[in-house]
Amino acid sequence: MSDKSRKGYTKKEKDTIFESEFLPHIDSMYNFAYRLTFDEDDSKDLVQDTYLKAYRFIESFEQGTNAKAWLFRILKNSFINDFRKKSKEPSKVDYQEVETFYNSDEIDKTITTDLRVETVQEMIGDEISNALNSLDVDFRTVIILCDLEGFKYDEMAKILDIPIGTVRSRLHRARNLLKERLSSYAKKMGYKN
Amino acid sequence: MGSTSTSTFDDQGPSKDNSSFSADCLELLNLVLDEEASEGQRKFFFEHLKGCMPCHEQFNIDMAIKKMIKERCGKNVPEGLMETIRAKVLQSADQHE
Ligand SMILES: [Zn+2]
Numbered sequence: 001m002s003d004k005s006r007k008g009y010t011k012k013e014k015d016t017i018f019e020s021e022f023l024p025h026i027d028s029m030y031n032f033a034y035r036l037t038f039d040e041d042d043s044k045d046l047v048q049d050t051y052l053k054a055y056r057f058i059e060s061f062e063q064g065t066n067a068k069a070w071l072f073r074i075l076k077n078s079f080i081n082d083f084r085k086k087s088k089e090p091s092k093v094d095y096q097e098v099e100t101f102y103n104s105d106e107i108d109k110t111i112t113t114d115l116r117v118e119t120v121q122e123m124i125g126d127e128i129s130n131a132l133n134s135l136d137v138d139f140r141t142v143i144i145l146c147d148l149e150g151f152k153y154d155e156m157a158k159i160l161d162i163p164i165g166t167v168r169s170r171l172h173r174a175r176n177l178l179k180e181r182l183s184s185y186a187k188k189m190g191y192k193n
Numbered sequence: 194m195g196s197t198s199t200s201t202f203d204d205q206g207p208s209k210d211n212s213s214f215s216a217d218c219l220e221l222l223n224l225v226l227d228e229e230a231s232e233g234q235r236k237f238f239f240e241h242l243k244g245c246m247p248c249h250e251q252f253n254i255d256m257a258i259k260k261m262i263k264e265r266c267g268k269n270v271p272e273g274l275m276e277t278i279r280a281k282v283l284q285s286a287d288q289h290e
Contacts, residue, residue: 013287014286018282019279023278023279026270026274026278027267027268027270029270030270030274031269040271047274048281049279052261052281052285055282055286056285074196116254117254117257120258120261121257121261123261126265128258129265132266135223143262146227147259147262147263148263148266148267149262152227153227153229168223171227172219172223175249175255175258176260
């Protein structure tokens with residue numbers, strides 16, 4: 001990067017970046033898309049769209065920076081701008097309402113869940129996945145980015161265009177909700193808590 | 194940025210009673226869980242865990258769930274999508290040449 005006063009990547013450079021830095025993340029991208037849309041065809045479209053955009057705007061990608069985070073940001077924006085509007089599923093929670101909730105004292109409250117480690121580990125079916133899917137999209141997203149994809153808080157802040165403080169509070173809230181869901185699954189399934 | 198955006202404690206950790214489950218504990222717990230804590234914070238936290246049952250339990254649960262999510266919630270891309278995308282992108286590139 002340093003030795004080049006960049007006028008742009010050559011076609012060959014673009015293709016190399018695309019092949020070696022973008023495409024390897026396709027599983028993660030598809031999984032993210034699927035957990036946003038819950039539809040296979042929509043997920044395919046969303047991923048394809050993201051890659052087409054990524055290639056088209058490849059000049060704004062700086063080599064050596066985190067390609068995965070860059071791609072996730074494009075996918076998330078495509079989802080919000082193109083997809084969510086068309087989606088039949090209305091956004092269940094008003095964003096403002098959610099933010100207000102985060103900023104309330106609720107956040108500091110300790111959720112004393114009756115979940116036990118053994119119970120969690122015994123959940124061999126789709127309980128975790130279903131519990132995750134049952135969360136509202138903003139909560140689902142932070143858990144996917146953090147726990148599944150291993151993004152750091154500052155990367156998540158960039159992907160989601162929110163302050164780090166919001167990332168942290170949203171994550172905290174999301175985890176509490178997830179535990180509530182898991183706990184009720186556990187009860188239904190008759191685990192001794 | 195809200196007031197929660199920066200760490201409310203430095204490397205000494207929360208200045209509160211070492212055995213009560215507090216908001217500071219929770220904040221620290223999440224930082225350690227997500228590998229965002231400083232070395233000092235980590236040390237403090239694990240020292241604190243020895244004497245704080247609620248934190249200890251909470252931390253184990255959170256770790257277990259995080260691990261399960263990583264193991265159970267992945268999904269592979271459907272067969273053929275990568276090839277389709279590659280072809281479309283190259284095609285679009287040719288059009289723009
Ligand atoms: Zn504690």
